[in-house]
Amino acid sequence: MSPPSRRPWSLARRRLLLTVPALAAARVLPARAAVDETIPGVRELTEYLAGRTPRFGRLALDLPRLADNGNAVPLKLTLRGPFTAGAELRSIRLYSEKNPVPLMARFDFPVPPARAEIDSRVRLAGTQRVTAIAELANGELLAAVADVAVTISACLDGS
Amino acid sequence: MIAARAGSVRRAMACACIVVGATVAVATARAEPRSGIDYAGADVRAMQDDDLMNPGMLWVERGAALWSAGSTACAGCHGDAATSMKGVAARYPAWDAKAARVVDLEDRIDACRVERQRAAPFPRESEDLLALTAFVATQSRGMPIAVDVDGPAHAAFERGRAFYTERRGQMNLACTNCHVDNAGKRLYAETISEGQPNAYPAYRLEWQSVGSLQRRLRACLYGVRAAMPPAGAPELTELELYLAARARGLPVETPGVRR
Amino acid sequence: MAFARIQVAPGVKRGDAVEVRISIRHPMETGFRVDDGGRTIARNTIKEFVCRYGAVEVLRASLGSGIAANPYLRFYITAVESGELVFEWIDDAGERGDTKAPIVVAA
Numbered sequence: 001m002s003p004p005s006r007r008p009w010s011l012a013r014r015r016l017l018l019t020v021p022a023l024a025a026a027r028v029l030p031a032r033a034a035v036d037e038t039i040p041g042v043r044e045l046t047e048y049l050a051g052r053t054p055r056f057g058r059l060a061l062d063l064p065r066l067a068d069n070g071n072a073v074p075l076k077l078t079l080r081g082p083f084t085a086g087a088e089l090r091s092i093r094l095y096s097e098k099n100p101v102p103l104m105a106r107f108d109f110p111v112p113p114a115r116a117e118i119d120s121r122v123r124l125a126g127t128q129r130v131t132a133i134a135e136l137a138n139g140e141l142l143a144a145v146a147d148v149a150v151t152i153s154a155c156l157d158g159s
Numbered sequence: 160m161i162a163a164r165a166g167s168v169r170r171a172m173a174c175a176c177i178v179v180g181a182t183v184a185v186a187t188a189r190a191e192p193r194s195g196i197d198y199a200g201a202d203v204r205a206m207q208d209d210d211l212m213n214p215g216m217l218w219v220e221r222g223a224a225l226w227s228a229g230s231t232a233c234a235g236c237h238g239d240a241a242t243s244m245k246g247v248a249a250r251y252p253a254w255d256a257k258a259a260r261v262v263d264l265e266d267r268i269d270a271c272r273v274e275r276q277r278a279a280p281f282p283r284e285s286e287d288l289l290a291l292t293a294f295v296a297t298q299s300r301g302m303p304i305a306v307d308v309d310g311p312a313h314a315a316f317e318r319g320r321a322f323y324t325e326r327r328g329q330m331n332l333a334c335t336n337c338h339v340d341n342a343g344k345r346l347y348a349e350t351i352s353e354g355q356p357n358a359y360p361a362y363r364l365e366w367q368s369v370g371s372l373q374r375r376l377r378a379c380l381y382g383v384r385a386a387m388p389p390a391g392a393p394e395l396t397e398l399e400l401y402l403a404a405r406a407r408g409l410p411v412e413t414p415g416v417r418r
Numbered sequence: 419m420a421f422a423r424i425q426v427a428p429g430v431k432r433g434d435a436v437e438v439r440i441s442i443r444h445p446m447e448t449g450f451r452v453d454d455g456g457r458t459i460a461r462n463t464i465k466e467f468v469c470r471y472g473a474v475e476v477l478r479a480s481l482g483s484g485i486a487a488n489p490y491l492r493f494y495i496t497a498v499e500s501g502e503l504v505f506e507w508i509d510d511a512g513e514r515g516d517t518k519a520p521i522v523v524a525a
Contacts (some may be wrong), residue, residue, distance in 0.1 A: 071365065072487070081422050096484050103482055113459060118493050211439050
């Protein structure tokens with residue numbers, strides 16, 4: 001079978017074809033420099049914040065960039081010390097941007113722990129941003145956000 | 160000129176022979192089977208590798224409790240499962256002389272329930288059967304799958320192989336189309352595995368629960384829009400036998416974690 | 419019936435951060451799934467989870483439908499003295515679960 005004949009592409013067409021994927025790649029690939037610290041405008045989260053502006057930086061929220069399955073996505077929360085008297089960790093709340101129930105979990109620490117680390121697994125209904133808000137004893141709020149891509153399964157499972 | 164051309168022709172033929180020979184050697188050498196965990200992401204691997212993080216161990220623990228429960232407990236005849244059940248799951252599915260057919264581990268456990276424990280069999284995919292099967296199978300964890308397909312099981316093995324290579328369903332796909340021809344390639348956002356059975360019963364994130372190998376097979380049949388035989392059907396058991404033979408040498412990973 | 423598997427880090431001294439890990443058998447029903455008959459399966463998540471170290475509550479959690487089925491938690495407590503960690507929870511259906519684990523603390 002002889003190969004199909006091809007018309008030579010014009011330079012303009014070639015340039016356009018190269019630009020489109022480059023633009024797409026620039027949007028998809030995460031920028032390393034600037035971290036987007038936008039807290040999603042979810043009603044329950046906005047109500048909890050009650051006009052307060054949390055600070056970013058001390059609270060770390062680790063989630064995979066691409067989830068194996070939205071049913072169980074490993075999550076890690078770490079709050080760096082030092083924990084000064086009067087500013088101990090009191091609670092951490094996790095909010096989903098896309099789940100039908102935005103408040104995913106709430107952890108309260110009646111006794112400040114020597115190490116502020118919580119691991120769990122979350123359910124994510126689709127690609128979204130997860131927000132964690134820590135509240136300290138002095139009322140200070142700390143925030144962290146993480147974006148997770150969640151795809152549907154390649155094959156439908158009706159078992 | 161003619162002599163040089165003849166020499167180069169001979170050299171070309173020699174090279175061609177070497178290339179053909181090498182290709183034939185590669186094609187006929189059986190590639191080592193690779194477990195699904197090799198195709199899994201780091202998070203799934205981390206869940207399987209840690210017994211506390213592995214949700215399948217919740218079923219294994221329940222199975223351990225069932226093993227010793229009641230007046231006609233498994234433990235009454237079989238004692239400590241770590242000793243008596245070691246290597247058992249690696250040999251299943253197996254020919255059962257009494258039943259005169261190939262049975263899988265679930266069948267064998269239910270047969271014991273009915274014949275020895277004088278109890279009702281656990282339904283397929285019931286929590287209790289999954290727990291007991293996972294508990295028995297994990298006693299073979301790390302041991303290579305070693306089913307016997309010679310002798311009376313051979314006809315069933317051949318039927319299983321025929322099922323594996325036959326196109327079916329609205330998508331007209333055979334198991335081989337994905338798991339042999341395209342293992343390692345991407346399908347949507349996932350990597351196609353070889354479809355090995357060595358981690359079952361396994362905790363599947365998609366199910367949010369432990370499920371049997373037969374459930375996984377029925378799920379695949381649904382995926383290609385083919386009719387699903389009922390759980391426990393002989394064609395599924397025979398397919399399990401073929402899969403185990405194909406997986407010979409792979410270590411039992413039960414309870415596995417898969418997406 | 420809900421039960422759990424626990425792991426408490428060994429070899430700790432007074433004042434150390436002790437790693438505690440728990441895996442709970444619980445479906446964490448979202449309330450959005452439908453059964454084979456088309457009926458909605460009722461929401462059932464772990465409304466309240468408490469970890470007590472002796473008589474002192476050290477962690478309290480409310481795990482919603484956004485937490486995966488068969489929840490796994492890893493957290494830290496501060497070692498005080500040898501004793502018992504008690505974990506108790508109640509779900510939306512009102513069913514209670516509990517489990518204990520010893521904690522050994524060197525002086």
